[in-house]
Amino acid sequence: SKQTSLSYLRQTIDLAKQSPPKPTNFRVGCVIVAHGGTNPSQVLSTGYTLELEGNTHAEQCALTKLASKHSVSKDDLGSQLLPDLNTVLYTSLEPCGKRLSGNLPCVQRIINTRKHNPEGGVRKVVFGAKEPGTFVQDSQSCKLLTEAGIGWEYLPDFEEEILSVAMEGHTKDDKPKQSGEEVKQDEGQQT
């Protein structure tokens, strides 16, 4: 139900608040939930930006932790997320389709969970805000999810709070850029 989705989105915001603010990314939280059959849904994994070492994203952390919990490689996670688990990934900000760092975008990581059994893996993504144009514009994530047969739902109820949490590490002149503007990366910011 929408109430259930909103309660999990609320959890992603609480997770995002644990992320150390940085000007070069967003603070995001992610909860992976098995909605299974009749029994109440259960949280399989959580993550927040920079939780795991390195330049890590919230969804990336939740997926990596879930794979190690099942002691399978990230690429074999699909073999664990069987269809009847009905796995839904909740993330405060829409999954990235491109990363300025060049690291593998989370939408690919989510799509990869279906590699081994097209009916398994992450079945649906629920997010609470579209990615602001600070770093990349015109995210293709939702299109890629649909093409991979993964459902997605955008619930904007908490969008304002999600974005203020996400951009806490940004200065006032880091305003999101409109699509079409080239992104000037200050040399000093190259990580």
Ligand SMILES: Nc1nc(=O)c(N)c(NC[C@H](O)[C@H](O)[C@H](O)COP(=O)(O)O)[nH]1
């Ligand atoms: N959904 C999502 N979860 C995150 O945990 C996170 N940090 C972003 N952020 C998206 C943004 O587009 C990238 O942070 C920049 O493009 C810089 O790329 P890196 O993060 O350095 O790989 N997006």
Ligand SMILES: [Zn+2]
């Ligand atoms: Zn990402």
